[in-house]
Amino acid sequence: MIIIGEKINGSIPSVGKAIAERDADFIRNLAKIQTDASAAFIDVCASVEVSVELETMKWLIDLVQEVTDTPISIDSPHARTCVEAIEFCRKPGLINSVSGERDKMEVVFPVIAATKWECAALLCDDTGIPKTADKRLEVFGKVLEKAEARGIASSRLHIDPLVEMLCTSEDGINMVVEVIKKIKKEYPAIHVTGGLSNVSFNLPARKLVNQAFTVLMMNAGMDSGILDPTNRDLMGMIYATEALLGQDEYCMEYIGAYREGLFGQKK
Amino acid sequence: MIIIGEKINGSIPSVGKAIAERDADFIRNLAKIQTDASAAFIDVCASVEVSVELETMKWLIDLVQEVTDTPISIDSPHARTCVEAIEFCRKPGLINSVSGERDKMEVVFPVIAATKWECAALLCDDTGIPKTADKRLEVFGKVLEKAEARGIASSRLHIDPLVEMLCTSEDGINMVVEVIKKIKKEYPAIHVTGGLSNVSFNLPARKLVNQAFTVLMMNAGMDSGILDPTNRDLMGMIYATEALLGQDEYCMEYIGAYREGLFGQKK
Numbered sequence: 001m002i003i004i005g006e007k008i009n010g011s012i013p014s015v016g017k018a019i020a021e022r023d024a025d026f027i028r029n030l031a032k033i034q035t036d037a038s039a040a041f042i043d044v045c046a047s048v049e050v051s052v053e054l055e056t057m058k059w060l061i062d063l064v065q066e067v068t069d070t071p072i073s074i075d076s077p078h079a080r081t082c083v084e085a086i087e088f089c090r091k092p093g094l095i096n097s098v099s100g101e102r103d104k105m106e107v108v109f110p111v112i113a114a115t116k117w118e119c120a121a122l123l124c125d126d127t128g129i130p131k132t133a134d135k136r137l138e139v140f141g142k143v144l145e146k147a148e149a150r151g152i153a154s155s156r157l158h159i160d161p162l163v164e165m166l167c168t169s170e171d172g173i174n175m176v177v178e179v180i181k182k183i184k185k186e187y188p189a190i191h192v193t194g195g196l197s198n199v200s201f202n203l204p205a206r207k208l209v210n211q212a213f214t215v216l217m218m219n220a221g222m223d224s225g226i227l228d229p230t231n232r233d234l235m236g237m238i239y240a241t242e243a244l245l246g247q248d249e250y251c252m253e254y255i256g257a258y259r260e261g262l263f264g265q266k267k
Numbered sequence: 268m269i270i271i272g273e274k275i276n277g278s279i280p281s282v283g284k285a286i287a288e289r290d291a292d293f294i295r296n297l298a299k300i301q302t303d304a305s306a307a308f309i310d311v312c313a314s315v316e317v318s319v320e321l322e323t324m325k326w327l328i329d330l331v332q333e334v335t336d337t338p339i340s341i342d343s344p345h346a347r348t349c350v351e352a353i354e355f356c357r358k359p360g361l362i363n364s365v366s367g368e369r370d371k372m373e374v375v376f377p378v379i380a381a382t383k384w385e386c387a388a389l390l391c392d393d394t395g396i397p398k399t400a401d402k403r404l405e406v407f408g409k410v411l412e413k414a415e416a417r418g419i420a421s422s423r424l425h426i427d428p429l430v431e432m433l434c435t436s437e438d439g440i441n442m443v444v445e446v447i448k449k450i451k452k453e454y455p456a457i458h459v460t461g462g463l464s465n466v467s468f469n470l471p472a473r474k475l476v477n478q479a480f481t482v483l484m485m486n487a488g489m490d491s492g493i494l495d496p497t498n499r500d501l502m503g504m505i506y507a508t509e510a511l512l513g514q515d516e517y518c519m520e521y522i523g524a525y526r527e528g529l530f531g532q533k534k
Contacts, residue, residue: 236475
């Protein structure tokens with residue numbers, strides 16, 4: 001599982017406050033604890049007005065790179081910000097994200113084409129989030145076509161099929177599972193990613209829904225996730241699921257992660 | 268999910284002690300808390316020497332029936348004890364269990380044939396636990412054949428495919444998942460059951476493995492489980508999984524169970 005650490009996000013109140021007050025230690029600490037918890041990327045989302053977004057991104061990325069070599073996930077709804085922030089990064093990371101919206105891919109793909117940057121792509125387009133599996137697969141087809149046209153290998157794409165709230169769903173997550181299975185069957189090297197907590201919006205005991213959801217999504221083929229790696233129960237559940245799915249012979253990874261202290265009772 | 272409450276089992280040290288000391292209140296309380304936690308059956312396993320097993324079963328079953336109308340799951344490795352304990356029960360319950368071992372079915376099936384008793388059946392036989400999916404399905408075929416010959420509908424059977432320890436497995440639980448899917452595809456009315464904690468034997472942070480396992484088994488088709496219904500996180504995970512699998516429109520059951528206090532923070 002490729003862990004994209006989600007904690008440096010200005011829409012989280014404590015982080016928004018740290019950004020507003022330029023509390024460097026607070027940000028550095030978030031980068032450090034996520035690195036220690038085995039994040040593969042540190043997501044950086046400023047969540048500020050677009051006029052000050054790029055300078056805020058630079059401030060955040062610099063701080064992260066002061067304490068860790070873990071690659072950055074540049075997280076912005078603005079494609080222009082995403083590509084301009086690339087120059088702040090010491091090594092290739094992840095653009096988070098493009099979508100089926102035409103101009104996003106046209107801004108991002110040419111810039112990352114000849115690089116090692118990876119890219120998350122949401123299965124929505126200019127008309128919104130499609131309601132059916134077929135329509136989402138259509139958006140996927142367009143994303144893949146544009147990526148291939150630029151020579152971006154499918155292994156550099158993290159497809160986010162977009163899971164909606166469970167509380168308003170009539171068939172649970174069946175549609176999204178169908179989308180994932182079809183994509184992974186045809187393109188085994190592609191990554192499937194997603195946020196792991198939106199699904200439980202408006203429900204009680206959200207943690208349990210999020211954990212069960214993670215297990216089912218991994219079973220469907222999700223191999224990348226935007227999540228809090230310091231959430232020990234969730235991390236343990238991820239390692240357990242890999243072992244149960246036969247991806248961890250004799251539970252060596254599970255036991256190793258436990259011994260490293262990534263989950264289980266704090267020592 | 269059909270919950271078979273596992274707490275009245277003499278092999279649990281505190282329960283073994285209560286049985287030895289004939290501590291009636293202790294047993295009554297276990298029956299009551301499992302009923303309150305929505306168990307569909309109260310499993311009763313004496314785990315004593317066979318010479319005193321039947322009288323111990325009678326003592327236990329009488330106590331359970333003093334406090335609840337929830338049907339009994341008569342749990343014994345001895346088929347003879349299972350059928351003799353039927354007469355202690357006020358209403359039909361579950362025989363736990365028969366297996367592919369020839370004489371067990373021959374003792375139990377004729378007795379329950381013309382009743383509403385249900386029956387758990389383990390997919391092992393006189394040669395032990397088969398190593399391959401095909402061999403387990405062969406045992407299943409024999410069980411089904413014997414049940415059908417007695418007119419026992421498949422909906423009265425709870426098949427336990429027997430999950431072995433994850434720590435010694437090379438392919439996780441893939442083989443068992445294959446067995447379950449094949450059985451449920453051909454016989455949708457049959458129940459698939461199992462203990463939910465053996466899988467994590469010898470691993471650290473067992474709770475997380477057990478929970479992820481439960482989610483994956485339910486996804487495969489398990490709809491019955493021998494478990495502790497007072498384990499609130501596990502119960503919440505079960506309700507969450509049903510909603511995620513599309514078996515609980517708009518999460519009404521999930522929200523209802525939460526409001527009843529079956530999971531979430533204790534009030």
